Structure formats: C-alpha cells, structure tokens
Amino acid sequence: MIQIPDSDILLAIRQGNERVFETVFKKHYQALCNYACGILKDMDDAEEVVQSIFLKFWEQRAEIEISVSLKSYLYRAVHNTCLNRLKHLKIQETYRQYVGDYLENTHDSATDILDKVELESRIADALEKLPEQCRLIFKMSRFEELKYQEIADRLRLSIKTVENQIGKALKIMRTELADYLPIILLMMLFF
DSSP, X not given: OOOOOHHHHHHHHHTTOHHHHHHHHHHHHHHHHXXXXXXXXXXXXXXXXXXXXXXXXXXTTTTOOOOSOHHHHHHHHHHHHHHHHHHHHXXXXXXXXXXXXXXXXXXXXXXXXXXXXXHHXXXXXXXXXXXXXXXXXXXXXXXXXXXXXXXXXXXXXXXXXXXXXXXXXXXXXXXXXXXXXXXXXXXXXXX
C-alpha cells in the first residue's frame, strides 16, 4: 500500500476533498474512540468526542496548522477534549453537591416559603408556555436525560437546532421562574 505524506493529505483536505477526509476518518475513528473511552470510561461519550474533533477539523480545515503528524494531532485533540470534558463533569458534580447540600440545609425554610406542590405547578406552567418543539426537546434533555445527539437523531434535527431550542427553553424558564430561588434553575439543569 502506498504511503501518502501527511502534507499531501492535509493539502487535499484543505482543498475540500471529502474522499480524503473520509479515508482519514475511517482510518483513525475506531482507534481514537478506544483511546477516548480509556480516558472517559464511556464509549458513547468517547464517540461524541471523536465525532466533534473530526467535525471541527473539517469545519476549520483551511485554518488548521499541524506541526506534528496527522495521527499525533488527532490523538492530542482527543486527549485535550477528553480532559476538558472530565473537568466539566467534575464542575457539574461540584454544583450538584452544592445544590444538594444547599437543599438539605435550607429544606425547612424553603418549604415554609414555597410549598412543593406550588413549585411543581409553577414549573409545569412555565413548561406549558414553551413552544411545542422547544418543550419536547427540553423534556427529552432534562427529564429523559438524552444527549443532544440522541435528541437530534430521534427528531431528525441538527444538533445546532437542538442546542438553540434548549437555549430558548432555558431563557423562557428563567423568565417565568424569576421570582423563585435561583436554586430551582440549578435543580432543573443538574438533576
């Protein structure tokens, strides 16, 4: 098999050659997923990371400067993205712990201020004020705990549309529940 220099491969990709990009994708995808899974301990997350790396690589192909081998570049990108994801997960876990501690320590005063049934009613009312598609996507994300990619696949939408709808839903929910403790929003985001 003929070995093509990375510089020629990069040039072809920069020029928009999809076949060369697809070849690179197929050649490295599974190994990169396995590498990412070793870091993240979750194959779904690993695949999501690798797909995002390749998507970013394609979208920014004209600007990317690679000073090492293509393989090294891809592994470094996956490694860094995995570390960032782990850092993000650690931050989320810290907030979950904070919210849990906060709720535990303020439970009695919170129930005096706001009855649980009233809170649930306000949240339900706020959800009903969301546009239909926005509400559906928000519920799939927050209540069914589906990833954006899973929602996009199920509803045959782009991930960007799902992200935009979640952002819109959060904005409306913030407005509708502005009178209540900020902890309500944290609960919806992290639980």
